[in-house]
Amino acid sequence: MESINESDFSRIDLNLLVVLLVMYRVRSVTQAANQLYLGQPAVSAALKRLRDMFNDPLFVRTSQGMSPTPRAEHLVKQFAPLMQGLHRTIFTPEHFDPASDARSFTIGMSDWVEHWLMPExxxxxxxxxxxxxxxxxxxxPWQAVPLMEQQQADLAVTVGNETSRDLTRENIASAGFSTLWDYRQIPCHAPLTLDTFLRYEHVLVSYRGASESALDSELQQRGRARRVRYVTPNFSALPLLLRRLPLFATVPQGLVHSWCELYGLQAAPVPVNMPDYTLSLLWHNARHEDPASRWLRTTVQECITSKLAAQSARVTRPG
Known part of the structure; x- marks a missing residue:
């Protein structure tokens, strides 16, 4: 592609090109002035500037009116489609039709959010x-902000409250945690007592390799501690670990229903108080008014809200 010298365009008045196109169509300074709602002197002055710019008379007087020169014919042939495209770009509101659009969207999320959200x-x-x-x-949660600041994704579904001046974070809803285990490895039923909870070893998901979490801080305030046997950055590793080993795993409630059904696991409320997590959407402000981005955010938010409502109904359903 040929490089563009921006300074060349600073010397060009697009209004002159409009005068050129109208003059070509009507072949009259008077009629051009009427169509452009200008005085004849203004159109004559614009025509003089055009002649100086292109070093050509452009229009000459004949018995048929102002006839275009070959140079004017060539310029109009080049400029007319460009000006039409420019007009469409500026004055036609951008429209997004999800039923026919074939673009690709990139969404950032952790593996547990993907497991929980993406099938629906x-x-x-x-x-x-x-x-x-x-x-x-x-x-x-730590990667979401730089990912969105660099606009490497259209949207992030994340937890936490980190943001920046270039980003918008919209909280959707909060939910809690549950503890999972395999009855064949740990033969106990819900609810869990704290003593039972601490009698067995635990598996911990940590994105940064830390061996403690908010749960451990709560236990420390009670003068208690748990033994973390295994630390992984991936929630997806947990079900098979629980089926093979006598371990407890404390996970977001969104995973509980499907994992209990798929893997035959047991679930119970965490026997200590833990702060809820808040799911939120994070996006770059440059995409805030984009119709396609707005549609994506609305669609994802509605899906999350629907899943959380169904999850809450299962938790509160009698029996």
């Missing part, structure tokens, strides 16, 4: 936006 979200998109492609990039 992809099914929803398959119905209402069949040509849309979704790409998920692994994103923990």
């Amino acid at each position: 979200l992809v099914a929803e998109l398959s119905a209402c936006a069949p040509h849309i492609t979704i790409k998920v990039v692994a994103t923990d």
